[in-house]
Amino acid sequence: MASERSDRIPxxxxxxxxxxxxxxxxxxxxxxxxxxxxxxxxVLTGVDGADDTDGVEEKRTTTVTMDFGRITITDDLQLYLxxxxxxxxxxxxxxxxxxxxxxxxxxxxxxxxADCFPSIDYFEQRGTPFVVAVNCFDTDKxxxxxxxxxxxxxxxxVPVVLFDAREPVAxxxxxxxxVEYVARRQLTTAGR
Amino acid sequence: xxxxxxxxxxxxxxxGGRVVPSGTGIDLVAFVVSTMPDAGSGPHMHPEHxxxxxxxxxxxxxxxxxxxxxxxxxxxxxxxxDLRSAGLISLYEPPAATQPHDVDVLKAVVDGLRAL
Numbered sequence: 001m002a003s004e005r006s007d008r009i010p011x012x013x014x015x016x017x018x019x020x021x022x023x024x025x026x027x028x029x030x031x032x033x034x035x036x037x038x039x040x041x042x043v044l045t046g047v048d049g050a051d052d053t054d055g056v057e058e059k060r061t062t063t064v065t066m067d068f069g070r071i072t073i074t075d076d077l078q079l080y081l082x083x084x085x086x087x088x089x090x091x092x093x094x095x096x097x098x099x100x101x102x103x104x105x106x107x108x109x110x111x112x113x114a115d116c117f118p119s120i121d122y123f124e125q126r127g128t129p130f131v132v133a134v135n136c137f138d139t140d141k142x143x144x145x146x147x148x149x150x151x152x153x154x155x156x157x158v159p160v161v162l163f164d165a166r167e168p169v170a171x172x173x174x175x176x177x178x179v180e181y182v183a184r185r186q187l188t189t190a191g192r
Numbered sequence: 193x194x195x196x197x198x199x200x201x202x203x204x205x206x207x208g209g210r211v212v213p214s215g216t217g218i219d220l221v222a223f224v225v226s227t228m229p230d231a232g233s234g235p236h237m238h239p240e241h242x243x244x245x246x247x248x249x250x251x252x253x254x255x256x257x258x259x260x261x262x263x264x265x266x267x268x269x270x271x272x273x274d275l276r277s278a279g280l281i282s283l284y285e286p287p288a289a290t291q292p293h294d295v296d297v298l299k300a301v302v303d304g305l306r307a308l
Contacts, residue, residue: 009251009284012221013293013301038259042266063264068255073304077297080221080255100219100286102293102301176305183298 010078015175016097018084018123019107020115024135024165025083026067028107032171033069033081041065042085042093064090066097071175079175084119094122103182104130105174107165110143113151120152129182131159133174157181204267206238211266213273220255220265223284224248224272231280240271245280 017025030037041063067083082097098104104123108116116132123130134148145160154160159177163170204211224244231237231245243261252260258268275281 005250007225007251009223009225011297012223012253012286013297014221014286038256040255040258041264066255066265068259070256071305071308073301077300077304078253079301079305080253082220097220102298172305172308176302179298179301179305182293183295183302186293186295186298 008075010072010076012078012080014080014082014097014101015178016082016084016094016101016104016128017107018094018104018116018119018130019135020109020112020119023107023109023112023115025107028105028133028135028165028171028174029067029069029081029083031166031168032071032175034072035070037067037069039065039067064093066093091122098123098126098128101128103178104128105178106130106132108132108134108148108152109137110134110148113148116152120154124155129178129185131161131174131178131181133165133177134160134162135165136162137164157184204270206240207267207270210270213269213271214277218254218269218272218283219285220253221286222254223251224254224257225251225282225284226275227280227282231275231278234278236274238271240267241275241280244268244271244275248281251284 017028019025026037064085066085069081071079071081073079084094084097106116106119106123120130120132132148132152132154134143134145136142142162145162149158149160159181161174161177163174165171226245226248228245229249231242240261240263244257247257247260254268254272255265258265261268272281272283276283
């Protein structure tokens with residue numbers, strides 16, 4: 001019935017889940033989202049592929065898939081998690097995604113740590129707050145958070161956490177770490 | 193249907209080739225609410241316009257609307273621009289896109305996440 005619909009418009013906050021291919025972005029979105037992770041496609045036109053070095057031929061249109069999930073905080077507040085498209089040449093899509101984003105989680109895989117360098121560079125340049133979450137697939141090769149922070153040459157204060165992206169509680173704790181970090185930065189900026 | 197072969201109709205055919213919505217930009221997490229239960233029959237109304245109006249009777253985010261209707265986010269935004277111009281939907285942009293995040297909101301997010 002027309003008269004019964006909700007007229008409450010929630011405030012939606014965006015968090016980006018970034019990192020290299022296979023670092024666990026889709027897994028993390030899925031493990032914390034209250035809805036079955038959904039996908040939407042963005043059809044991109046005019047991708048020239050000029051900066052490709054891997055022999056991928058030029059394309060006029062490309063479809064990229066973004067994973068997203070949602071967490072309802074209250075009736076008036078929702079978190080949206082977006083898994084960023086993995087390939088470098090879709091980064092201009094990130095500009096739109098990161099516009100107004102609360103912050104980002106950069107997923108790192110210690111077997112291929114360098115894969116997350118581009119994400120870190122991107123968020124540093126944009127001034128988007130981020131935490132680095134090391135997705136520990138196995139417990140044999142545990143790195144210390146300090147070692148990861150040094151290897152990634154992170155600015156002091158950027159949180160590094162070890163977690164398992166498949167574990168909802170662990171993934172949630174990474175989000176808490178990020179939001180607390182954003183709040184700390186906000187207070188520091190406001191106090192200047 | 194052979195999904196691997198891609199869509200039968202080129203995705204931007206339903207927008208008449210337009211890739212940018214009319215009016216101001218539309219965020220992926222903007223909320224859409226229709227102003228009336230159905231879109232009526234205008235000369236430029238595609239079935240997708242009707243589907244959007246029907247699906248946004250309760251407030252829904254742009255990205256969820258796209259997923260629900262199995263349309264790309266870009267196509268949905270163009271169609272939303274049309275519907276906004278026609279006065280058939282209201283769009284609510286997230287306030288966070290234009291101002292710093294309020295510390296009280298951040299605290300509410302942390303509390304909410306802890307309570308999950």
